[in-house]
Amino acid sequence: MATLEWSEQADRVEVRATGDWVIARLAPLEAQLRRLLDVGGGDLHFDLGDLGRLDTAGAWLIHRTLKALEKSGRQVRLQNATEDQAALIARVAANDKPHPAEPEGGNAFLHVVAEIGETVLDAWRETRDLLGFFGLTVATLGRAVRQPARVRLTSLVYHLEQVGLNAVPIVALISFLIGIVLAYQGATQLRQFGAEIFTVELVAISVLREIGILLTAIIVAGRSGSAFTAQIGSMKLHEEVDAMRALALDPMEMLVLPRILALIIALPMLGFISAMMGLAGGAVMCWVSLDISPGLYIERLYEGVTLSHFLVGIVKAPFFALMIGLIGCFEGLKVESSAESVGRLTTKSVVESVFMVIVVDAFFSIYFAVLGL
Amino acid sequence: MSAGDAGRPVISVRGLRTQFGATVIHDGLDLDIFAGEVVGIVGGSGTGKSVLLRTIIGLNRPRAGTIAVFGQQLDELAAAERQMVERRWGVLFQDGALFSSLTVAQNVMLPMREHLDLSEGLMDELAAMKISMVGLQPDACNKYPSELSGGMRKRAGLARALALDPDIVFLDEPTAGLDPIGAAAFDNLILELQRNLGLTVFMVTHDLDSLNAICDRIAVLAEKRVIVTGDMAQMLEHSHPWIRDYFHGPRARARAAELEPKQPDPKQEDS
Numbered sequence A: 001m002a003t004l005e006w007s008e009q010a011d012r013v014e015v016r017a018t019g020d021w022v023i024a025r026l027a028p029l030e031a032q033l034r035r036l037l038d039v040g041g042g043d044l045h046f047d048l049g050d051l052g053r054l055d056t057a058g059a060w061l062i063h064r065t066l067k068a069l070e071k072s073g074r075q076v077r078l079q080n081a082t083e084d085q086a087a088l089i090a091r092v093a094a095n096d097k098p099h100p101a102e103p104e105g106g107n108a109f110l111h112v113v114a115e116i117g118e119t120v121l122d123a124w125r126e127t128r129d130l131l132g133f134f135g136l137t138v139a140t141l142g143r144a145v146r147q148p149a150r151v152r153l154t155s156l157v158y159h160l161e162q163v164g165l166n167a168v169p170i171v172a173l174i175s176f177l178i179g180i181v182l183a184y185q186g187a188t189q190l191r192q193f194g195a196e197i198f199t200v201e202l203v204a205i206s207v208l209r210e211i212g213i214l215l216t217a218i219i220v221a222g223r224s225g226s227a228f229t230a231q232i233g234s235m236k237l238h239e240e241v242d243a244m245r246a247l248a249l250d251p252m253e254m255l256v257l258p259r260i261l262a263l264i265i266a267l268p269m270l271g272f273i274s275a276m277m278g279l280a281g282g283a284v285m286c287w288v289s290l291d292i293s294p295g296l297y298i299e300r301l302y303e304g305v306t307l308s309h310f311l312v313g314i315v316k317a318p319f320f321a322l323m324i325g326l327i328g329c330f331e332g333l334k335v336e337s338s339a340e341s342v343g344r345l346t347t348k349s350v351v352e353s354v355f356m357v358i359v360v361d362a363f364f365s366i367y368f369a370v371l372g373l
Numbered sequence B: 001m002s003a004g005d006a007g008r009p010v011i012s013v014r015g016l017r018t019q020f021g022a023t024v025i026h027d028g029l030d031l032d033i034f035a036g037e038v039v040g041i042v043g044g045s046g047t048g049k050s051v052l053l054r055t056i057i058g059l060n061r062p063r064a065g066t067i068a069v070f071g072q073q074l075d076e077l078a079a080a081e082r083q084m085v086e087r088r089w090g091v092l093f094q095d096g097a098l099f100s101s102l103t104v105a106q107n108v109m110l111p112m113r114e115h116l117d118l119s120e121g122l123m124d125e126l127a128a129m130k131i132s133m134v135g136l137q138p139d140a141c142n143k144y145p146s147e148l149s150g151g152m153r154k155r156a157g158l159a160r161a162l163a164l165d166p167d168i169v170f171l172d173e174p175t176a177g178l179d180p181i182g183a184a185a186f187d188n189l190i191l192e193l194q195r196n197l198g199l200t201v202f203m204v205t206h207d208l209d210s211l212n213a214i215c216d217r218i219a220v221l222a223e224k225r226v227i228v229t230g231d232m233a234q235m236l237e238h239s240h241p242w243i244r245d246y247f248h249g250p251r252a253r254a255r256a257a258e259l260e261p262k263q264p265d266p267k268q269e270d271s
């Protein structure tokens, strides 16, 4: 145990430190030493004769107390310190350089206003930078079209597997379930009008035009958009992206293009799988709860659904893919030097790309409505 | 380190075997490190010095062999006991390994904050003192690791390693990436702390100056084990070809030529 005892004499205070003054035992000493500052007047003798171990934290505490006492105009003497203890206290004293305080916050109201301004400016800068990044990607793509050898085939195939093939099970399963849910809900509502048979059209049209591809895009944004940001972000963190630039390799070509191309190729295929699985889910539900046999289901599909429904859905896929890929890579390249920013930007990338996918989808809906499709 | 520990090894490695997949890094490695000594570990790049350090502090699981620290075998301890042992050592990783989302001062304060019950003010002061001690300017306290140079990160890493005033410090190439003046000051700091606090130092290094100036003993890692330990004089006389090349190579000769006329063996005078 580290302890401190003192006795007040006529003209001085005798302080004796005992036990081990090591960092793990300092907590109670701190308060005691503070009380020591108020004890008596006159000289103060600090006796280390019975002290056990002393480490830098203990030495600091002694130094700090002595300094405070001297500052209040009292004579202080350190007694019976061994050579090592004295050396340690001297070294600690030599390093008494308080670090500058963090700058003050200032006016709270101004702070809030400034924060709002910053956020708005940030949003504007971000949009501008993203547009710039889009331009850069298109330029890189243009170069790749003229010189197809620039496309990193190995990388492209790898990412196709990651974002395409490996996403098939989850996309298929979720779409199938959504097909079931849609059919069930549709059947329950339409039954009230005796129009259950239209459940087929309901499922088919909504899955083909909207839900299949939208769902796929959202799953892919969560799966692959986030992965892009995290991968590129941690490469950025370890200066790998800088190393590429220094080796005269273009990160746009090496990192961004293969990922975005892979998404643009994979998303329509995933969208197709999703549409088929959604229809299958609908078929199962219709069969089970409405007694519409698969044969009849397919017949109604032929009658009520045209190819244009499917095309209207699938044509959106490359645009969604572009959005997800752009935002994923863009946020990844924005990572700066801290692990925390990888996490923050990964979240941001997912939220932003899901948002953008829905915005683009809304624009397509308006566009198709105007065209009367 | 209390007096009773002297003479007993604080770190004792026996028959250590580590491997990654089929690659064997260490095989039958024995090493003893005694209280209060500074041991330099040397060896070619990729001979497994960093892996040895990581294995001793329990970050790698050995395939065979035993490692005892403070006489206790780490893998046999319960979590709480193990934490008590871990608090008694400080580690400086090869590239600093500072937490990137914390400032330098917060990095140094983190172990104190987690393990001890000190007031905020005292922790602040202790952190500033440690940061100054390793040779950083006070304004480095509020900087983030990414705003520091490689050498400054090393120093900050040492400050964090010393945060809890450990009994053992493990240093992985502490002077690599420091300017010669800084490296000498670093050596000096470690030597002084070792003397005043009875610190035990396990130091991986390629720096012949450090080996010369502060290491009590040198352990040479080659052929998957520690082939020899001994002081500088013994190294200079050893006949193993790698050791000869290492300590008699052009760089070593240049150092020796510098030192020879004034003081043949500075180590001897220190002790």
Ligand SMILES: Nc1ncnc2c1ncn2[C@@H]1O[C@H](COP(=O)(O)OP(=O)(O)OP(=O)(O)O)[C@@H](O)[C@H]1O
Pocket: B020, B025, B043, B044, B045, B046, B047, B048, B049, B050, B051, B052, B094
């Ligand atoms: N996580 C790992 N997986 C597989 N092999 C590894 C791993 N870590 C290290 N190695 C291998 O272990 C060997 C020793 O590595 P280590 O980092 O210990 O070298 P070192 O002696 O510290 O070299 P240097 O002086 O360059 O720092 C190397 O051959 C390395 O390839």
Ligand SMILES: [Mg+2]
Pocket: B049, B050, B051, B094, B172
């Ligand atoms: Mg190493």
